[in-house]
Amino acid sequence: MASRLVVFLLFCPLFLWTQGVYLEKAISAEDHKRKAPLMEALSYQCAGVSIKVKVGKDGVVKCGNQTFESLYLKPLEQRVAGNGGNVYEGRTEEFFLFVKADGDSMQVLQQMQSLCASYAGILSGLENGQRKRKAVRIVLSGDVPVRQIALSENRYFHVDEDLERPDGRWNGNQIATASLSFGKLYNWNGEGNMPNMQYMGIMGQVKNGHKAGRLVLLRQIPESLNALSILDGTGADFLEVEDLKLFSTYRKNKKAY
Numbered sequence: 250m251a252s253r254l255v256v257f258l259l260f261c262p263l264f265l266w267t268q269g270v271y272l273e274k275a276i277s278a279e280d281h282k283r284k285a286p287l288m289e290a291l292s293y294q295c296a297g298v299s300i301k302v303k304v305g306k307d308g309v310v311k312c313g314n315q316t317f318e319s320l321y322l323k324p325l326e327q328r329v330a331g332n333g334g335n336v337y338e339g340r341t342e343e344f345f346l347f348v349k350a351d352g353d354s355m356q357v358l359q360q361m362q363s364l365c366a367s368y369a370g371i372l373s374g375l376e377n378g379q380r381k382r383k384a385v386r387i388v389l390s391g392d393v394p395v396r397q398i399a400l401s402e403n404r405y406f407h408v409d410e411d412l413e414r415p416d417g418r419w420n421g422n423q424i425a426t427a428s429l430s431f432g433k434l435y436n437w438n439g440e441g442n443m444p445n446m447q448y449m450g451i452m453g454q455v456k457n458g459h460k461a462g463r464l465v466l467l468r469q470i471p472e473s474l475n476a477l478s479i480l481d482g483t484g485a486d487f488l489e490v491e492d493l494k495l496f497s498t499y500r501k502n503k504k505a506y
Contacts, residue, residue, distance in 0.1 A: 271340060272296060274481065275496045276347060276466060276489045281312035286320050291328070293493045294337060297345025297386075299468070302361075303352040310360045321346060322368050329371045329384045336384050343373055343386040345487070347409065347428075347466065350391035358393055365405035374405035380422060388426050399423040412454050412465060421462020429454060431480075432469030439471025443479050455484045474499050 277283070277290035280298035290298045302310050302317050310317040325344065328336055336344040350357040365372055365387060373386040389398070390409035398408045399419050410416065412429040435447045451467070458465040466487040470480055477499045480488060490496045 270500050272500050274488050276487045278489045278491045287324055293497055299347040299489055301349045301351045304356045304360050325385050326371050346387045348387055348389050350393055354392045369405050372405040375402055378402040412458050427458045427463040428466040428468055430468045439473040439476030451483045
């Protein structure tokens with residue numbers, strides 16, 4: 250009975266507990282630590298998730314005690330097959346997996362290369378130097394060999410750049426996303442108005458990222474309705490959030506312009 254329920258949820262376009270509004274900027278923070286990894290993010294219709302992976306002693310890419318493949322790749326492959334080629338029925342946006350390499354990053358890279366090739370049908374990437382846009386985009390970060398990845402003509406994942414240290418050598422096709430860790434740079438707690446210098450600083454970094462062809466993710470942000478509204482106004486493409494219910498409430502109440 251339990252297995253039938255899991256299959257139903259995977260193929261159901263909108264889960265029974267879905268919130269009904271697509272959260273185009275929400276990236277589920279530390280998703281692998283949730284009670285229902287991936288399922289919760291999908292139920293809220295998030296734009297993606299952020300996770301950490303490492304290579305276990307058995308040589309398998311893992312999120313905690315479970316495999317990256319079983320937690321994310323297989324369920325998403327089934328989901329895409331059941332939704333006409335998309336993660337969400339009726340929406341063609343890519344679903345983002347922001348994957349941070351933990352431990353031996355070269356080992357993670359090697360294992361990810363072979364693993365992702367097995368899911369080429371759903372993963373955006375490069376084939377013979379040509380961009381292939383699919384339903385899911387994996388973005389690898391951490392201490393990874395950026396040059397090796399960016400210059401590869403055949404891969405099924407992308408690389409994330411630190412927005413504090415952008416590398417002008419790479420265009421948007423080679424490195425398409427950049428992240429900024431808010432909590433490391435700014436001390437605003439999300440209450441009241443954000444100090445103007447901090448706000449303008451973030452806006453400037455986001456604009457520079459966009460000029461370089463990057464999609465920008467803000468990580469480690471303060472979470473309140475007030476903070477979400479202000480940080481959304483910086484122009485960042487994605488906000489990494491822990492409280493998905495709060496973000497859903499913010500998005501539902503957001504004024505249309």
